[in-house]
Amino acid sequence: xxxxxxxxxxxxxxxxxxxxxxxxxxxxxxxxxxxxxxxxxxxxxxxxxxxxxxxxxxxxxxxxxxxxxxxxxxxxxxxxxxxxxxxxxxxxxxxxxxxxxxxxxxxxxxxxxxxxxxxxxxxxxxxxxxxxxxxxxxxxxxxxxxxxxxxxxxxxxxxxxxxxxxxxxxxxxxxxxxxxxxxxxxxxxxxxxxxxxxxxxxxxxxxxxxxxxxxxxxxxxxxxxxxxxxxxxxxxxxxxxxxxxxxxxx
Amino acid sequence: xxxxxxxxxxxxxxxxxxxxxxxxxxxxxxxxxxxxxxxxxxxxxxxxxxxxxxxxxxxxxxxxxxxxxxxxxxxxxxxxxxxxxxxxxxxxxxxxxxxxxxxxxxxxxxxxxxxxxxxxxxxxxxxxxxxxxxxxxxxxxxxxxxxxxxxxxxxxxxxxxxxxxxxxxxxxxxxxxxxxxxxxxxxxxxxxxxxxxxxxxxxxxxxxxxxxxxxxxxxxxxxxxxxxxxxxxxxxxxxxxxxxxxxxxxxxxxxxxxxxxxxxxxxxxxxxxxxxxxxxxxxxxxxxxxxxxxxxxxxxxxxxxxxxxxxxxxxxxxxxxxxxxxxxxxxxxxxxxxxxxxxxxxxxxxxxxxxxxxxxxxxxxxxxxxxxxxxxxxxxxxxxxxxxxxxxxxxxxxxxxxxxxxxxxxxxxxxxxxxxxxxxxxxxxxxxxxxxxxxxxxxxxxxxxxxxxxxxxxxxxxxxxxxxxxxxxxxxxxxxxxxxxxxxxxxxxxxxxxxxxxxxxxxxxxxxxxxxxxxxxxxxxxxxxxxxxxxxxxxxxxxxxxxxxxxxxxxxxxxxxxxxxxxxxxxxxxxxxxxxxxxxxxxxxxxxxxxxxxxxxx
Ligand SMILES: [Fe+2]
Ligand SMILES: [Fe+2]
Ligand SMILES: [Fe+2]
Numbered sequence: 029x030x031x032x033x034x035x036x037x038x039x040x041x042x043x044x045x046x047x048x049x050x051x052x053x054x055x056x057x058x059x060x061x062x063x064x065x066x067x068x069x070x071x072x073x074x075x076x077x078x079x080x081x082x083x084x085x086x087x088x089x090x091x092x093x094x095x096x097x098x099x100x101x102x103x104x105x106x107x108x109x110x111x112x113x114x115x116x117x118x119x120x121x122x123x124x125x126x127x128x129x130x131x132x133x134x135x136x137x138x139x140x141x142x143x144x145x146x147x148x149x150x151x152x153x154x155x156x157x158x159x160x161x162x163x164x165x166x167x168x169x170x171x172x173x174x175x176x177x178x179x180x181x182x183x184x185x186x187x188x189x190x191x192x193x194x195x196x197x198x199x200x201x202x203x204x205x206x207x208x209x210x211x212x213x214x215x216x217x218x219x220x221x222x223x224x225x226x227x228x229x230x231x232x233x234x235x236x237x238x239x240x241x242x243x244x245x246x247x248x249x250x251x252x253x254x255x256x257x258x259x260x261x262x263x264x265x266x267x268x269x270x271x272x273x274x275x276x277x278x
Numbered sequence: 279x280x281x282x283x284x285x286x287x288x289x290x291x292x293x294x295x296x297x298x299x300x301x302x303x304x305x306x307x308x309x310x311x312x313x314x315x316x317x318x319x320x321x322x323x324x325x326x327x328x329x330x331x332x333x334x335x336x337x338x339x340x341x342x343x344x345x346x347x348x349x350x351x352x353x354x355x356x357x358x359x360x361x362x363x364x365x366x367x368x369x370x371x372x373x374x375x376x377x378x379x380x381x382x383x384x385x386x387x388x389x390x391x392x393x394x395x396x397x398x399x400x401x402x403x404x405x406x407x408x409x410x411x412x413x414x415x416x417x418x419x420x421x422x423x424x425x426x427x428x429x430x431x432x433x434x435x436x437x438x439x440x441x442x443x444x445x446x447x448x449x450x451x452x453x454x455x456x457x458x459x460x461x462x463x464x465x466x467x468x469x470x471x472x473x474x475x476x477x478x479x480x481x482x483x484x485x486x487x488x489x490x491x492x493x494x495x496x497x498x499x500x501x502x503x504x505x506x507x508x509x510x511x512x513x514x515x516x517x518x519x520x521x522x523x524x525x526x527x528x529x530x531x532x533x534x535x536x537x538x539x540x541x542x543x544x545x546x547x548x549x550x551x552x553x554x555x556x557x558x559x560x561x562x563x564x565x566x567x568x569x570x571x572x573x574x575x576x577x578x579x580x581x582x583x584x585x586x587x588x589x590x591x592x593x594x595x596x597x598x599x600x601x602x603x604x605x606x607x608x609x610x611x612x613x614x615x616x617x618x619x620x621x622x623x624x625x626x627x628x629x630x631x632x633x634x635x636x637x638x639x640x641x642x643x644x645x646x647x648x649x650x651x652x653x654x655x656x657x658x659x660x661x662x663x664x665x666x667x668x669x670x671x672x673x674x675x676x677x678x679x680x681x682x683x684x685x686x687x688x689x690x691x692x693x694x695x696x697x698x699x700x701x702x703x704x705x706x707x708x709x710x711x712x713x714x715x716x717x718x719x720x721x722x723x724x725x726x727x728x729x730x731x732x733x734x735x736x737x738x739x740x741x742x743x744x745x746x747x748x749x750x751x752x753x754x755x756x757x758x759x760x761x762x763x764x765x766x767x768x769x770x771x772x773x774x775x776x777x778x779x780x781x782x783x784x785x786x787x788x789x790x791x792x793x794x795x796x797x798x799x800x801x802x803x804x805x806x807x808x809x810x811x812x813x814x815x816x817x818x819x820x821x822x823x824x825x826x827x828x829x830x831x832x833x834x835x836x837x838x839x840x841x842x843x844x845x846x847x848x849x850x851x852x853x854x855x856x857x858x859x860x861x862x863x864x865x866x867x868x869x870x871x872x873x874x875x876x877x878x879x880x
Binding site for chain 1 (some may be wrong): 312324346347348349352356358359360362363364370371373374383384395396398399400401435437451452453454455456459506507508509510511540542543616630634660663664824829831832834838839853876
């Protein structure tokens with residue numbers, strides 16, 4: 029197996045897009061900070077795998093792997109932050125978060141419920157893809173030796189991750205490891221398709237809701253604002269007669 | 279009678295189980311799923327609770343959800359309408375977010391658990407907070423104050439409760455302050471402005487406040503005005519959380535306070551900006567305290583009661599709690615170990631049990647340890663497989679050994695019994711260390727917690743000795759039972775308690791009663807015999823961004839990733855061996871790769 033990561037054909041086609049992303053300062057910073065989150069999240073997932081696997085060797089490997097990924101997260105975060113400090117950017121507006129709660133996204137897989145061979149196959153495919161991507165990115169940030177050095181360092185680890193997951197897969201599933209890798213690849217594609225489909229559905233949903241917003245809501249909005257003006261500020265007494273039905277959601 | 283309480287969907291989900299009116303277990307979903315602040319439906323927490331009590335869902339007499347989900351949806355929709363047309367961007371996501379799952383609480387619960395729909399009950403969010411605060415406290419009559427970001431509409435309520443001699447329970451909430459007027463949201467808005475994670479890092483604002491001076495209270499006063507009836511109202515022009523789901527402060531807010539902090543920049547108090555941020559924190563902290571003290575004082579005068587039970591996320595603010603205790607006129611202040619939304623799982627179950635179902639009053643055990651037990655054998659097995667140094671010791675020998683390690687400046691990962699319910703590590707999942715030096719504080723920040731250095735560590739001290747080292751007002755030891763108050767370290771001890779003394783001379787201490795955690799209490803005494811000071815630094819057993827550890831193996835994987843020297847679970851003690859390191863393992867595995875390459879890999 030070649031220690032060098034291979035670039036996927038799709039990524040080769042998308043090279044101009046990657047270049048467009050990495051050439052812009054804001055987008056570069058945003059990418060680095062996004063990678064930081066992805067790597068840290070991945071690290072925590074693999075940590076989880078280390079905590080639940082019954083296989084002692086895998087536990088040690090997962091643990092090292094998780095430490096690497098968490099370290100990658102830190103490297104990306106520090107670099108993103110350092111770049112951010114060199115210039116004031118439009119990104120500042122992104123930091124105005126809200127205390128109102130959000131929701132959960134699509135999770136890739138639930139570590140607890142996956143047997144080791146499935147996880148190893150999944151990790152192998154994911155690491156291979158990541159290594160391919162990082163090879164491209166490393167070459168695209170030639171103007172920025174420090175960021176390039178980070179990609180170099182991370183790439184070395186990713187190649188190790190890619191290799192050990194494969195060899196361990198071969199150990200735990202000596203007869204069917206190739207098939208496992210193909211299955212993981214197929215399921216990755218399927219998940220990617222689902223994500224795209226969910227993304228499209230979300231865009232369509234947003235469009236429909238936005239149209240409804242402007243068509244249906246104005247009269248109610250007018251009433252809501254009138255009611256708001258009449259609402260007293262300060263204490264509101266809690267009436268004993270308020271609907272206290274134990275089974276009511278209202 | 280078996281009642282399951284559930285808190286879910288917004289922040290920090292949890293489940294709790296009552297059997298015959300007494301909690302038997304409770305756990306936050308994040309402690310099992312290992313996703314920090316997991317807000318998903320707490321399927322794992324529910325499953326664990328039922329397994330723990332050997333129950334099937336069909337055995338449950340009631341399942342109680344901690345808020346009225348439709349009422350909450352009404353608030354979200356109303357706010358979107360009021361903000362028309364500015365809310366057009368956030369409207370689609372707000373609707374999808376609510377309509378996807380959150381509104382259908384009854385359906386989700388019944389489909390997850392298969393219980394009939396008429397067994398599913400709902401309390402109001404602040405009723406859950408009130409019950410969690412009042413019914414877990416060792417008091418029979420008390421005033422009740424709840425304050426958080428927002429529940430359905432209420433953001434702050436006052437009332438009173440009584441556990442009557444005839445066994446009946448009364449909880450009466452008299453008045454509420456309604457969204458968007460919210461102390462929790464005010465504080466969270468500053469949390470966002472100061473570059474911290476909202477709904478999570480509010481305590482960092484409190485920590486930062488000690489470095490600043492409240493010079494900006496005038497400006498904060500422009501954001502929040504007091505109403506003639508003794509309540510308060512936020513001035514909407516300075517906020518955006520009421521109109522959009524993605525921002526909390528407006529451009530007028532920025533005009534008033536200057537540019538917000540970039541969260542990736544460290545806070546440098548040597549710079550003007552760093553001092554400005556500290557002053558902002560100090561000022562909003564001061565305004566929060568003043569407002570709470572005024573409301574609590576009025577409540578004291580109105581009810582004439584001597585006890586106050588305080589619940590809701592705002593009750594995590596230990597500095598404010600100490601001021602309420604000192605200035606409001608109440609003699610005792612009870613804050614539960616989980617005053618936030620997770621604690622509502624217990625609160626909702628208790629409320630339904632006593633008020634809806636009319637079950638007789640029962641005392642609730644006065645401790646925070648309601649989660650899964652640690653399995654020491656699991657640790658011993660894993661550590662031996664990894665060639666770590668493992669020894670097993672009897673209780674007394676273990677205490678002496680750990681005290682020796684602490685005295686030699688080693689950092690201990692300490693797991694004992696059932697996990698804490700709530701955000702504080704109170705002695706069952708703690709990282710312990712000597713509290714004496716700045717070096718130890720810095721080492722913990724750098725090598726173990728990987729976190730900002732302006733945050734103080736907390737001490738734990740036997741309750742008998744608390745007064746020697748800390749200036750506790752009357753009622754202070756009670757507040758310190760679950761680390762809910764910040765109090766001054768006695769000046770003569772500050773130099774020898776440098777790792778736990780904050781810049782303003784204060785500490786958020788835990789005053790430990792022997793019965794609550796006997797092994798930790800014994801350890802404090804043993805350490806006191808060595809150092810002369812029976813105080814330890816006690817910080818939660820997790821790395822930054824991760825939930826507190828639950829199982830032994832989570833403790834172990836944390837131990838392996840950071841500078842903890844010794845790991846203890848029950849009778850098992852693991853010492854870190856320097857030689858077990860990453861590279862040899864990688865080389866080891868390279869052999870595998872090589873052998874496989876010969877057979878033709880990918
Ligand atoms: Fe990585
Ligand atoms: Fe990797
Ligand atoms: Fe709440």
